[in-house]
Amino acid sequence: MPPGDIVYIPTYGTSIMILGSSKAIFELLDKRSAVTSSRRDTPMRHLDGIRDEWRRHRRAFWQHFTPNATKRYLAIQSDFAHMFARKLLSDPSGLKQHVRYTFAGAIVKVAYGFTVGETNDKYITLMEKVTEGLQAFVPGRYLVEFLPIVRFVPPWMPGARFHQDFAVWRGAADEARKGLYLRTKQGLESGETSQSVLAKLLETVGDEGHEREIAENVCMVAFEGGADTTYSTLQSFFLAMSLSPEIQHRAQAELHSVVGPDRLPTHDDRPALPYVNAIIKESLRWQNVLPLGVHHTTTEDTVYDGYFIPKGTMLFPNTWTCLHDPEVFPDPDRFWPERFLGPDGQLDPAVRDPSKYTFGYGRRICPGKHFADASLFINMATVLHVFDISPPPDEDGKPVRIEPRMTNGIMSYPEDCRCTVTPRSQRARELILEDH
Numbered sequence: 001m002p003p004g005d006i007v008y009i010p011t012y013g014t015s016i017m018i019l020g021s022s023k024a025i026f027e028l029l030d031k032r033s034a035v036t037s038s039r040r041d042t043p044m045r046h047l048d049g050i051r052d053e054w055r056r057h058r059r060a061f062w063q064h065f066t067p068n069a070t071k072r073y074l075a076i077q078s079d080f081a082h083m084f085a086r087k088l089l090s091d092p093s094g095l096k097q098h099v100r101y102t103f104a105g106a107i108v109k110v111a112y113g114f115t116v117g118e119t120n121d122k123y124i125t126l127m128e129k130v131t132e133g134l135q136a137f138v139p140g141r142y143l144v145e146f147l148p149i150v151r152f153v154p155p156w157m158p159g160a161r162f163h164q165d166f167a168v169w170r171g172a173a174d175e176a177r178k179g180l181y182l183r184t185k186q187g188l189e190s191g192e193t194s195q196s197v198l199a200k201l202l203e204t205v206g207d208e209g210h211e212r213e214i215a216e217n218v219c220m221v222a223f224e225g226g227a228d229t230t231y232s233t234l235q236s237f238f239l240a241m242s243l244s245p246e247i248q249h250r251a252q253a254e255l256h257s258v259v260g261p262d263r264l265p266t267h268d269d270r271p272a273l274p275y276v277n278a279i280i281k282e283s284l285r286w287q288n289v290l291p292l293g294v295h296h297t298t299t300e301d302t303v304y305d306g307y308f309i310p311k312g313t314m315l316f317p318n319t320w321t322c323l324h325d326p327e328v329f330p331d332p333d334r335f336w337p338e339r340f341l342g343p344d345g346q347l348d349p350a351v352r353d354p355s356k357y358t359f360g361y362g363r364r365i366c367p368g369k370h371f372a373d374a375s376l377f378i379n380m381a382t383v384l385h386v387f388d389i390s391p392p393p394d395e396d397g398k399p400v401r402i403e404p405r406m407t408n409g410i411m412s413y414p415e416d417c418r419c420t421v422t423p424r425s426q427r428a429r430e431l432i433l434e435d436h
C-alpha cells in the first residue's frame with residue numbers, strides 16, 4: 001500500500017480514518033457505498049437540531065435538483081449574476097457581501113420563492129451562524145465528539161463550551177427553518193411568493209405533520225449546503241484572477257469572440273467557452289472548499305487491502321491531496337486553467353476532473369452539484385466579460401500581493417481576497433446597467 005493511502009487514528013470511543021488516495025476513496029466510499037454511507041450519529045447530530053432520516057430527505061431533494069430540474073433555475077441564476085455585476089459596479093469594496101448575497105439569494109429564491117433583503121437580511125445572517133455550526137464536524141474540534149460522556153456535563157463547567165455553541169447554532173437553525181417556512185406559506189396565500197421547491201413539496205405532502213417537517217428540512221439543507229460552498233469558491237476565483245492578469249485576458253478574449261460586446265453571457269454560451277470552463281475546474285481544484293470532504297461512517301466491519309476497519313469508523317476523504325497530486329496536476333499550487341485543455345484548445349477529457357472529488361463520493365455525493373456548477377459558470381462568465389480584477393492598492397497606491405491562504409475548518413475560505421474590480425470599458429458599464 002502506498003504510504004499515506006490510509007491513516008487510521010484510534011480515539012476514545014471513535015475510530016477515524018483518513019483516506020489519502022484516489023484508490024482508497026473510490027474503493028471505500030463509492031464501490032462499497034452500501035456500508036460506508038452513514039454519517040456518524042455523534043452527540044453533535046443530536047444536538048445540532050437536524051433530524052436524520054437521510055434517505056427520504058435525499059430522495060425529496062434530488063427530484064428538484066437533477067440536471068433537468070436544474071434547468072428551471074437557470075433564469076434565476078442569471079438574474080442574480082446580473083444583480084451581482086450591478087452591485088460590484090456601484091460598491092466594489094463590498095465584494096464579499098455581494099458574493100454572499102448572490103448565492104444565498106439565488107438558493108432562497110429557488111427553494112422558497114421570495115427575494116431576500118439586499119442588506120442585513122435576517123435569514124442570511126442566521127445562516128451564517130448555522131454554517132459556523134457545521135465547522136463542528138472537524139475531527140477533534142470538540143471533545144464531546146470523542147468523549148460522549150462529556151455531553152452530560154453541566155453547561156457551567158469549564159470546557160463545556162459546546163453547550164453554549166450548540167444552543168446558538170440550534171437556535172439559529174430552528175429560527176431560519178421555521179421562519180422561511182412561514183414566510184413561504186404566507187407568501188403563497190397572499191400571492192407574493194412565486195413557484196418554489198418548498199411550494200411543490202407542500203403540494204405533494206400537504207402541510208401537516210412529519211412530511212411537512214421533511215419538506216422544511218430539504219429546503220433548509222439546500223440553503224445550508226449550497227450557500228457557503230459556492231461563497232468560498234467564488235472568493236477563491238476573485239483571488240486567482242487578481243493574481244493572474246494573463247488568465248483573465250485569455251478568458252476575456254474568448255468571451256469577446258463568442259458573446260461579443262453587445263450582451264452578457266448566457267448559459268447557452270457555455271459549450272463554446274472551453275477556457276472559461278477550464279477556469280471553473282481550476283477554481284474547484286485550487287483551494288477546494290472542503291479539503292477533507294464530509295465524513296462517511298461505516299455501518300459494518302470491512303477490510304481494505306488487508307486492514308481491518310471496524311463498524312462505526314468515520315472515513316474522511318483527503319480530497320485536497322487528490323487535487324494537489326503533482327503527478328496528476330503538475331505545479332499543483334499554481335492556478336493554471338491550461339492544465340485542463342488539450343492541444344486543440346478544447347477541454348481534455350483525459351485530465352482528472354476536480355468535480356469528481358470536490359462534490360464528494362458514492363451515495364452521499366453532493367445533490368446540489370449541477371446547480372452549483374451552473375451558478376459558478378454564469379457568475380464567473382459575467383464578471384470576466386465586464387470587469388477587470390486586479391490586486392488591491394496599499395496606502396501609497398502600489399499593488400499589494402496577497403498570499404493565497406485558506407482558513408482552517410471543515411469548510412475553508414480564502415483568508416484574504418481583497419481585490420480591485422473595475423468595469424472594462426464604458427460599453428461594459430452600459431451592459432451592466434441595462435435592464436436584462
Ligand code: HEM
Nearest residue numbers: 221222225226229230294358359360361364365366368372
Ligand atoms: C462549490 C459548491 C459545492 C461544493 C464544493 C459542495 C460539496 C459537497 C460535498 C463534498 C458534500 C458531501 C458529499 C459526501 O458526503 O461525500 C456535499 C453535500 C451536500 N450538498 Fe453540496 N456542495 C456545493 C454546493 C451545493 C449546493 C449549491 C447545494 C444545494 C443547492 C448543495 C447541497 C448539498 C446537500 C443537500 C448535501 C448533503 C447530501 C447528503 O448528506 O446526502 N451543495 N456537498
